[in-house]
Amino acid sequence: MSVDAATAAPALAVQGISKSFGERRAVHDVSFEVARGELLAIIGPNGAGKTTLLSILAEIQKADAGSVAQPAGATARIGWVPQQTAIYGKLTVEQNLRLFAKLEKVADADATVERMLDQTGLRERAGDELGRLSGGNRQRVNIAVGLLADPPVLLLDEPSGALDPRQRERLWGFITALTDRGTAVIFATHDIAEAERHAGRVLVLADGELLFNGTASELKTIAGADEEHDLEQAFVGFLRDRGH
Amino acid sequence: MLVKDLQILRRSKLLVGLLVVYPVAIALLIGFALSSGPEKPRLAFLNQIPATQTQINFGGERIDVEAYTDELFDAVDRIEVQNRAQLLEKVRTGEALAGLIIPADFVQKLSSGGFNSAMVEVVYNGDALKQNFVESTVESKLALADAALARQINQLASGYIKVITTGGEIDALGQSFKLLGLVESKRLLDETLEDAPRDIRRKLEPLQRFANLGVANIGRFNDVLNTVENPVQVEETVLSGRRTPLDTFAVALAVAVSLMFVCVLLASGLLALEREENTFSRLARGLVPGGRLLAGKVLLAGGCAFLVTLAMLLGISAFVPLDYGRVALWVLAIAASAIAFATLGVAIGSLAREVRAASLLALMLALPLAFLALVPSGGVSPLLYDVIRVISALFPFKPALDAIDHAINDAPASLPVALAHLAALTLVFGAAARWGLRRFATA
Numbered sequence: 001m002s003v004d005a006a007t008a009a010p011a012l013a014v015q016g017i018s019k020s021f022g023e024r025r026a027v028h029d030v031s032f033e034v035a036r037g038e039l040l041a042i043i044g045p046n047g048a049g050k051t052t053l054l055s056i057l058a059e060i061q062k063a064d065a066g067s068v069a070q071p072a073g074a075t076a077r078i079g080w081v082p083q084q085t086a087i088y089g090k091l092t093v094e095q096n097l098r099l100f101a102k103l104e105k106v107a108d109a110d111a112t113v114e115r116m117l118d119q120t121g122l123r124e125r126a127g128d129e130l131g132r133l134s135g136g137n138r139q140r141v142n143i144a145v146g147l148l149a150d151p152p153v154l155l156l157d158e159p160s161g162a163l164d165p166r167q168r169e170r171l172w173g174f175i176t177a178l179t180d181r182g183t184a185v186i187f188a189t190h191d192i193a194e195a196e197r198h199a200g201r202v203l204v205l206a207d208g209e210l211l212f213n214g215t216a217s218e219l220k221t222i223a224g225a226d227e228e229h230d231l232e233q234a235f236v237g238f239l240r241d242r243g244h
Numbered sequence: 245m246l247v248k249d250l251q252i253l254r255r256s257k258l259l260v261g262l263l264v265v266y267p268v269a270i271a272l273l274i275g276f277a278l279s280s281g282p283e284k285p286r287l288a289f290l291n292q293i294p295a296t297q298t299q300i301n302f303g304g305e306r307i308d309v310e311a312y313t314d315e316l317f318d319a320v321d322r323i324e325v326q327n328r329a330q331l332l333e334k335v336r337t338g339e340a341l342a343g344l345i346i347p348a349d350f351v352q353k354l355s356s357g358g359f360n361s362a363m364v365e366v367v368y369n370g371d372a373l374k375q376n377f378v379e380s381t382v383e384s385k386l387a388l389a390d391a392a393l394a395r396q397i398n399q400l401a402s403g404y405i406k407v408i409t410t411g412g413e414i415d416a417l418g419q420s421f422k423l424l425g426l427v428e429s430k431r432l433l434d435e436t437l438e439d440a441p442r443d444i445r446r447k448l449e450p451l452q453r454f455a456n457l458g459v460a461n462i463g464r465f466n467d468v469l470n471t472v473e474n475p476v477q478v479e480e481t482v483l484s485g486r487r488t489p490l491d492t493f494a495v496a497l498a499v500a501v502s503l504m505f506v507c508v509l510l511a512s513g514l515l516a517l518e519r520e521e522n523t524f525s526r527l528a529r530g531l532v533p534g535g536r537l538l539a540g541k542v543l544l545a546g547g548c549a550f551l552v553t554l555a556m557l558l559g560i561s562a563f564v565p566l567d568y569g570r571v572a573l574w575v576l577a578i579a580a581s582a583i584a585f586a587t588l589g590v591a592i593g594s595l596a597r598e599v600r601a602a603s604l605l606a607l608m609l610a611l612p613l614a615f616l617a618l619v620p621s622g623g624v625s626p627l628l629y630d631v632i633r634v635i636s637a638l639f640p641f642k643p644a645l646d647a648i649d650h651a652i653n654d655a656p657a658s659l660p661v662a663l664a665h666l667a668a669l670t671l672v673f674g675a676a677a678r679w680g681l682r683r684f685a686t687a
Binding site for chain 1 (some may be wrong): 522523524529530
């Protein structure tokens with residue numbers, strides 16, 4: 001984390017978010033904050049409510065209760081990168097970026113597209129159809145689209161799920177560069193090792209409830225894991241102890 | 245593997261149900277649409293012949309008029325009416341496929357005027373498809389009735405010819421006459437001329453030749469009589485004042501079907517593509533309001549289909565003469581229909597997660613709609629026809645066909661009514677598509 005999260009004003013404040021689908025409670029009374037330049041991981045088993053929580057933060061779904069607040073005067077929208085690439089396979093990289101830049105009403109769409117082509121390292125593939133790119137490159141364009149409006153907060157849902165180790169490494173380099181520039185990044189994953197390696201803080205979500213909010217080493221301590229255990233073992237023990 | 249497939253099918257009740265029900269439903273609809281209708285077509289029947297005039301008089305001989313009407317009654321499912329107004333109403337509402345009127349002077353004209361002077365009137369409502377079906381059915385039944393009457397007339401006339409040929413008694417003007425007959429006359433003439441003086445024989449030779457010729461050609465009299473097959477003429481009345489020829493109706497049908505398929509498939513596919521590419525989740529964040537997204541798809545699909553069908557219509561006009569003076573109405577009807585079909589398409593697209601599913605759904609819906617709209621009234625039971633009419637009214641194909649048929653052929657269907665119907669359906673399916681989008685945005 002390049003920006004001191006402890007002293008910076010929160011880029012996003014989430015208070016008492018709840019969401020149910022019929023009888024099923026997807027998210028229940030979740031509250032947390034994220035600072036500028038912070039990289040926050042939301043971890044939890046499948047069906048924990050991670051995607052639902054992110055989609056509420058991204059304004060795709062409305063919460064039944066609670067609020068999501070950005071600092072006063074913030075005008076840029078929260079950036080959103082869904083789990084599956086959400087770009088047009090029959091358009092080129094550049095056409096996709098230009099289209100979404102216009103839809104996001106970016107002030108200088110041409111300059112923004114040029115900047116994103118440089119940032120993603122895809123300038124040479126700018127004229128290629130998305131469908132012809134590798135999964136890693138498609139994901140980079142997917143993230144680039146989420147960044148077009150230069151959002152203060154970027155939400156990533158399972159960003160590295162379909163990538164091989166080399167592609168994952170390049171992706172995390174890209175995301176780290178974003179946080180270095182002050183963008184707060186919240187990502188959901190069930191890859192515990194990835195959360196431990198990259199995130200400054202983790203939230204543990206299970207059955208819609210926020211069970212933990214702190215650093216990976218704090219989670220290990222609470223779970224009673226010694227140095228021989230990794231975070232994944234600590235996480236499983238932590239959930240088991242709490243009946244999940 | 246077989247057991248595995250059966251287990252999977254057993255657990256896919258909806259799919260199996262659809263696989264069974266859909267082909268059966270389509271087969272039934274095709275049957276309704278293309279069959280020649282019931283054995284006995286439902287005809288409104290008005291018999292205006294006075295009760296006292298039930299016999300046709302031919303030179304003193306009488307033929308019962310029931311020889312004619314019975315043949316018709318056996319051939320049709322009769323709806324008795326009391327007057328012409330009732331008959332026209334039955335035909336206009338579709339309760340009867342057509343109306344058949346035997347006028348009051350039928351017996352009198354047939355008795356006094358001879359062949360081809362008597363007429364029956366058949367009333368159609370001007371629907372090209374229905375009229376084509378009814379016309380062939382009614383004409384065949386009338387031909388049967390005509391043939392029955394002609395047989396009786398032939399028998400009567402043959403009797404006269406036989407008496408004239410071989411001799412016998414004949415009743416005329418209330419009196420009975422005994423005729424010698426052509427054969428006997430010839431024999432007597434031949435005998436007489438054998439012993440007659442030369443000058444008398446020379447004078448009577450033309451008469452002898454005539455008698456020989458007559459006897460030699462007796463068989464041809466019956467041949468001539470047998471050619472008299474249609475003693476009664478049929479007068480057609482079309483309620484709307486004119487009818488749409490079947491070939492130009494086929495043009496309207498082809499345009500409506502093409503327009504529907506292009507619009508529905510394209511619009512549903514375009515919307516489903518947003519879901520398939522996962523881009524809908526981005527757009528749903530307020531980048532593109534739902535209404536604008538739907539309107540864009542409707543306009544694109546409708547615009548493409550409009551151009552395709554207009555080009556198709558212009559191409560067809562090279563082979564089937566169409567009235568270019570009505571081009572403005574073509575444009576209006578096709579445009580309104582395209583918008584309604586495309587709106588139905590986006591409503592379908594809003595229910596599907598991928599293009600293939602949307603296309604399949606669109607095809608499964610569009611195909612039976614086209615067949616339903618072609619089922620003629622009277623072709624099925626009145627209750628079933630009412631059900632079909634309601635279903636057809638809930639989707640744009642029937643009003644689109646009416647509008648296009650009117651625009652191209654000046655068909656009797658009211659264009660403003662069809663356009664208003666299309667506009668209402670556009671609003672309904674637009675609302676359904678909005679609901680579908682909202683449902684999936686939050687799913």
